[in-house]
Amino acid sequence: MSAASRAPLTLAGAVVAALLLSACTSGGTSGGGGNTNFVMGEDGIATVKQGERVAAPDLSGDTIDGKQLDVASYKGKVVVLNVWGSWCAPCRAEAPGFEKVYKDLKGQGVQFVGINTRDTSTKNAVAFEKQQGVTYPSLYDPTGKLMLRFKKGTLNPQAIPSTLVLDRDGKIAARSLAALSEDKLRTMLTPVLAEK
Incomplete structure (x- = not known):
């Protein structure tokens, strides 16, 4: 086999390896295995039962x-x-829906908090929020230190955008590793809001 005919096979092998590696890092554990106690729904939203969070x-x-x-x-x-x-x-795409849900639910005991990451200065982040009309606060995490505080095996944010819902006790109840429409965000939030 010539070098020219091996090149596409080598490239295909590299692509398959990259896909396998990326699939291994998006399943809800951060380098850890074991029982994570969460269930992944068909909508891509992972949830944890109230007593197991x-x-x-x-x-x-x-x-x-x-x-x-x-x-x-x-x-x-x-x-x-x-x-x-x-x-x-995708963050720009979901921001208007997040702001709408925030305004609708803030009087019902719901607080939104952004975690701005990988922006090298706050200037771009502030401009983004102004342009998107975002009024809830955002922590500034340029190097991802806050994301690294989540323990292995928990529903941790592993992608940008990621969304987590914390219950009233400050425990992680749900997670999405993709941009959310307004409807999907409400679907993710409603069961946790209904808990007593």
Whole structure:
């Protein structure tokens, strides 16, 4: 077999290997295995039963507008965490729907918090929120340190965008690793909001 005819086979092998590796990293564990206690729905939303959830890690720090924020201060509310970047096209697509749901539900004990990541300055992040009309706060996480605080085997954010729903006790109830429409976000949030 000539080198020219081996090249497509080598490329095909590399593509298959990359796909296999990426499939291994999107299943809800961050390098860990074992029983994760979550169920992946057909809609791509993973959920955990109320008694089997784990607490979200410490998610505190500076916001994109220079204020301090600690997600734990929202205990008692259902919290929607959305990981986003100003450079991310799917993040731009989902932002208007997130803002609409936030405005609809903030009076019902729901708080939204963004986690802006991989933006090299807050300037782009602030411009993104202004352009998209986002009014809820966003933590500034340029290097992804907050995302790395999630324990192995939990419903952790592994993609941008990712969305997590925390229950009123600050435990991770649901996760999506893809951009969400307004309807899918409401579908993800409604069961947790209904819990007592």
